[in-house]
Amino acid sequence: MLRFTKKTEYALLSLQYIASKDGMLVSAKEIAETIGISFEIIAKVLHLLGRSGITQSIQGAQGGYLLQRSPSMISLSDVISAIEGKPSQLVECVSSEDIDDQNCSCNVYSNCTIKDPMTVIQKKMDEMLTSITILDFMHLPVYHTISETIITKEQ
């Protein structure tokens, strides 16, 4: 099924929030409360993001997380890889990495007739996932009217 996992969703919500804090340290507790998700899950997600070098973590009291690079340099593809442990693969035998080498372990079909077109699709998907970044998840500037009513300009 072509669906993001909840963990990926939580990762995006977390990164969006951290990015919005613009360099300030943010704790897992704060993120969990803001999003409305249990602390444990958010902590696990942030840990995975840290492992992959997307976030940086400061342990101890007053510790927390911040982004290791700017939002525009963190792609959806990076986030998925960090959370799932490997890049997205539309089918088992086609990855964005071994597109050229033929060490495909898929011996399912006597002769696989969809590998080539699937490779093309996988490539398109990768291009899309790489082009989307955390910047795309950030709100546009908030405009204030003269009467101080806050109007948020959405895309």
Added chain:
Amino acid sequence: MLRFTKKTEYALLSLQYIASKDGMLVSAKEIAETIGISFEIIAKVLHLLGRSGITQSIQGAQGGYLLQRSPSMISLSDVISAIEGKPSQLVECVSSEDIDDQNCSCNVYSNCTIKDPMTVIQKKMDEMLTSITILDFMHLPVYHTISETIITKEQ
């Protein structure tokens, strides 16, 4: 996880095979044997494709399946919808259909801050899935050399 289900894979393999037979009736048994997958699964997949008007089925002896429209008019999006019963949704609350109306049942987060960017991503995904058709899964013409050696030109 962003992965096609096996059923979708089988559907694509089946449609590719039926398309290659260019209008001839093809039985589920023939497809199952060609692909190397159990007859029952292929029959179920073909049934689902028929329900959605992608394939046409002729019952009874000498019956079988054929495409209801040309390969270039059957998109990957159509196939996924047929197999899974509804269009692909990257997240629960964003579908390609209710992009404009706001009857989103997702009350998971106190205030969801990723719905708008997710809608944009869903739209991109839909465009991609709609642009890819069974024609993209068909082999290019087979060229014969003078010595009758068959060379298949791959993409």
Added chain:
DNA sequence: AAATATAAGACTATTTTAACCATATATTGT
């Protein structure tokens, strides 16, 4: 030393996926 915060693994329940089995229905050919 106490409080705060991340690190990391174990465990359980639910959902989805995958495959198989059984039976019903329709059509053809003898």
Added chain:
DNA sequence: ACAATATATGGTTAAAATAGTCTTATATTT
């Protein structure tokens, strides 16, 4: 009419992935 062939459809089961909770360890600040 009847046997053979082929699709239609629902039920059942096993395996895998997902989602969430719990527990313990480690690091830092006050």
